[in-house]
Amino acid sequence: MDYAASLxxxxxxxxxxxxxxxxxxxxxxxxxxxxxxxxxxxAYCAALMAKAGWPFFAVLLPAMAVAGVLGIVVxxxxxxxxxDFLAITTMGVGFLFLGIVRQxxxxxxxxxxxxxxxxxxxxxxxxxxxxxxxxxxxxxxxxIKRSWMGRVFNAIADDEDAALTAGVNVxxxxxxxxxxxxxxAGLAGALYAHGIRYVGPESFGFVDSVAILCMVVVGGVGSxxxxxxxxxxxxxxxxxxxxxxxxxxxxxxxxxxLVTRFSPGGMAGMARAIAAAAGRPRxx
Amino acid sequence: xxxxxxxxxxxxxxxxxxxxxxxxITVETGxxxxxxxxxxxxxxxxxxxxxxxxxxxxxxxxxxxxxxxxLSTDRRVLMGLGISRQLVRPFYSxxxxxxxxxxxxxxxxxxxxxxxxxxxxxxxxRQSARILALVGLEAFADKHPGDLPLGMRKRLEMAKxxxxxxxxxxxxxxxxxxxxxxxxxxxxxxxRLQNERSGIVVIEHNLGEVxxxxxxxxxxxxxxxxxxxxxxRVMADARVRAAYLGEGHAGTG
Ligand SMILES: Nc1ncnc2c1ncn2[C@@H]1O[C@H](COP(=O)(O)OP(=O)(O)O)[C@@H](O)[C@H]1O
Ligand SMILES: [Mg+2]
Numbered sequence: 001m002d003y004a005a006s007l008x009x010x011x012x013x014x015x016x017x018x019x020x021x022x023x024x025x026x027x028x029x030x031x032x033x034x035x036x037x038x039x040x041x042x043a044y045c046a047a048l049m050a051k052a053g054w055p056f057f058a059v060l061l062p063a064m065a066v067a068g069v070l071g072i073v074v075x076x077x078x079x080x081x082x083x084d085f086l087a088i089t090t091m092g093v094g095f096l097f098l099g100i101v102r103q104x105x106x107x108x109x110x111x112x113x114x115x116x117x118x119x120x121x122x123x124x125x126x127x128x129x130x131x132x133x134x135x136x137x138x139x140x141x142x143x144i145k146r147s148w149m150g151r152v153f154n155a156i157a158d159d160e161d162a163a164l165t166a167g168v169n170v171x172x173x174x175x176x177x178x179x180x181x182x183x184x185a186g187l188a189g190a191l192y193a194h195g196i197r198y199v200g201p202e203s204f205g206f207v208d209s210v211a212i213l214c215m216v217v218v219g220g221v222g223s224x225x226x227x228x229x230x231x232x233x234x235x236x237x238x239x240x241x242x243x244x245x246x247x248x249x250x251x252x253x254x255x256x257x258l259v260t261r262f263s264p265g266g267m268a269g270m271a272r273a274i275a276a277a278a279g280r281p282r283x284x
Numbered sequence: 285x286x287x288x289x290x291x292x293x294x295x296x297x298x299x300x301x302x303x304x305x306x307x308x309i310t311v312e313t314g315x316x317x318x319x320x321x322x323x324x325x326x327x328x329x330x331x332x333x334x335x336x337x338x339x340x341x342x343x344x345x346x347x348x349x350x351x352x353x354x355l356s357t358d359r360r361v362l363m364g365l366g367i368s369r370q371l372v373r374p375f376y377s378x379x380x381x382x383x384x385x386x387x388x389x390x391x392x393x394x395x396x397x398x399x400x401x402x403x404x405x406x407x408x409x410r411q412s413a414r415i416l417a418l419v420g421l422e423a424f425a426d427k428h429p430g431d432l433p434l435g436m437r438k439r440l441e442m443a444k445x446x447x448x449x450x451x452x453x454x455x456x457x458x459x460x461x462x463x464x465x466x467x468x469x470x471x472x473x474x475x476r477l478q479n480e481r482s483g484i485v486v487i488e489h490n491l492g493e494v495x496x497x498x499x500x501x502x503x504x505x506x507x508x509x510x511x512x513x514x515x516x517r518v519m520a521d522a523r524v525r526a527a528y529l530g531e532g533h534a535g536t537g
Contacts, residue, residue: 148389148400155375155386162373165335166444167361167390176396 005123009195011235011263013188018138018215018231019224020184023141025213026222027150028158030078031087034094035212038067040101040184040204042189046111048200056119056194064183064189072180075175082160094209099200112200119194130191134228137184144180182220187191207249214252217259220268221226229267287346288313288483289452294333294343296507298324303329304340305507311452311483316475318498318515319487322527325504327487328370331454333366334362348451362391366450370457370487372437374429380440381425384412387447404477411447419443419473435466439473453477453484459493471497495519502528 002162021035042063049059077089101107108114119126144150153172155163163170193199211234234255238245263270289311296304304326311317319327328371332338332344336357338385346351352360361367374383385408392407393399408534416422419439428435438458445453459467471493478484488494494501501518503511511518518524 033443144400146403147400148393148402148405149396151378151382151386152396152399154377158375158377159373162367163335164337164357164375165361165367165369166387167358167448168386169358169390169394169396172394173396176400203334253424278414 002123005127006112006195007236008192008276009123009127009237011232012127012134012167013191013195014092014212014215014231014235015134015187016184016191017212017229018227019134019137019141020181020188020217022181022216022222022224022227023144023153024181024186026179026216026227027144027153027157028174029153029160030174030177031083032074032090033087033183033206033209033213034090034092034097035182035185036204036206036208037097038071038093038098038185039189039192039208039212040201041067042068042186042198043193043199043204044101044107044113044189045186046190046193047116048107050117050194051113051115056117057281059194062185063133063193067186067189068179068183071178071185072175074182075178078174078178078218091209094204094206098201101204108200110201112198112202114198116193116197116199118154118197126195130195133187133191137187138224140180145222145224145262148174149173151177156247184270207252210252210256211248214255218255220266221264222269223266226266226268227273233267286313286349287311288315288348289334289485290346290349291330291334292344292346294330294340294345296329296333296338296340302507304333305400305509307343307504307509309502309509311485313451313482313483314478316478316486316498318494318501318531319485319504320489320491320494320501321504325527326507328456328473330504330509331367331369331456331485331487334454345444348380349382352377358390359497361448361450362394364448364451366445366448368441368445368452368453368455368458370460372434372441374437374440374444376428377424378431379428381409381412381416383440384415384443384447385409387444388412391448412443413485415443415446418446425456428455435470438462438470441486442473442477451482453482455484455486456488457487459488459490463476467493491519 017039021032024030024032045066046059046063048064074093078086081089102110122127152168155168156170156173160170215230215234216227220226238248244251259266287310291309294304294307307330321327332421333340336355343421344499347364388408388411416425419442421436421443422435424432427441457472469491474486475497486494498515501515502509503518503524511521511524
């Protein structure tokens with residue numbers, strides 16, 4: 001039971017992470033290869049506050065705020081660069097974050113921060129809480145998609161220059177996407193810190209950023225159910241199959257390649273294609 | 285002096301190549317200005333400077349005597365510029381109607397937080413219906429831009445501009461690539477958009493149609509404005525003829 005609960009807790013955290021990145025990359029079209037840095041920001045912020053005696057629920061908002069503010073700062077970079085340059089910039093942010101954390105004694109350096117107080121719930125309770133937050137993140141994502149904000153994100157992802165000449169406040173919306181998406185990563189970080197009760201630099205590296213991107217791409221860029229499925233799959237698979245866990249990087253690289261090459265819509269796209277094929281007989 | 289648009293001393297160079305050299309242009313309200321000149325004369329570059337798509341090395345642009353210098357393109361659009369670029373760029377992921385709605389809602393939705401709590405789009409829907417009728421696209425409202433012929437996509441481009449009730453409409457080669465009958469119909473539509481409170485600048489190679497609809501011509505060559513005035517007078521000018529003949533450009537596109 002404990003093992004299952006902690007596994008589902010991690011799955012819930014990954015769902016929140018992937019949905020946050022989906023807002024930035026899927027909805028708004030801004031590639032990010034540094035999402036784990038915001039996750040780490042939230043985790044470290046929560047760890048420090050918890051160690052200083054702050055109760056669990058008081059820590060969540062500050063963790064989101066810290067990650068969100070860093071997200072806005074990185075968002076300003078997204079106003080200057082596009083596409084592959086943005087990928088490199090966000091990747092740089094990820095390395096910068098780790099580089100700084102590893103050097104700072106007050107952040108535990110290489111050792112990390114341990115003995116973080118828990119949330120005062122048993123493992124099942126904490127799992128339910130995390131899954132509850134994941135459900136909230138999904139609801140927010142679905143709401144944004146249907147709101148005017150979702151439409152504008154869609155326009156920016158479609159053609160940024162055309163959005164500008166349509167009078168759209170492209171800069172403001174990009175910053176909003178980064179702020180919301182990274183704040184969600186901050187929440188995931190806080191949940192991680194209290195759940196695992198240890199944070200160290202090795203959990204927030206480049207591989208983790210790639211893993212989150214992989215969940216989004218494999219699930220289906222822009223699709224809420226798809227991204228949730230992608231997060232679940234890539235959380236559970238390495239746990240169930242040891243060989244997968246040994247070759248994590250290979251798996252991510254291979255999946256990214258296969259999906260972009262053969263099914264750019266990810267699992268959601270495949271599901272749509274199958275539903276469409278089942279719905280009407282195919283013309284030969 | 286109550287020029288609607290005034291651009292003064294605009295200089296632009298790309299990697300040392302002077303694309304615009306001390307260009308001045310004014311547009312008064314009620315004018316439909318035809319901006320012509322051989323390929324590479326700098327017409328598109330001038331439009332991009334006015335639209336804020338590129339920043340000039342020198343020079344200033346004023347709309348209604350307010351300086352546009354340093355403002356982003358979207359801000360200029362909200363201040364009254366309608367920008368239709370040479371290559372049509374609709375949002376291919378949305379229907380024709382949604383394209384226009386998005387532009388119509390842009391002014392009210394500057395703040396992303398207001399957009400977060402907004403679902404319905406009744407006002408934008410009404411406005412887009414009116415504009416689509418104005419440019420003759422009402423029958424295509426639910427189609428996707430990718431399914432429209434070029435002429436209709438050009439009208440969509442214009443519809444997106446009109447959603448902001450622009451004071452000054454900038455059109456870059458709206459007739460290019462259209463068969464003559466369609467070009468003529470679209471030129472008529474452009475002429476109909478003209479009124480006493482606004483202005484239009486149309487860059488065009490189809491001289492027959494610009495001459496027919498514009499009230500004044502501006503001719504550019506080699507990054508300079510070489511002549512401006514009434515269409516007949518401009519076309520009779522020796523320098524204008526030389527610029528065109530030198531390019532091997534016969535005229536009516
Ligand atoms: N982005 C750019 N980079 C380099 N050179 C450019 C760029 N845009 C335009 N030019 C050059 O500037 C000159 C004017 O181009 P343009 O304004 O497109 O002319 P027109 O629209 O009158 O045909 C040309 O010599 C063109 O090659
Ligand atoms: Mg041009």
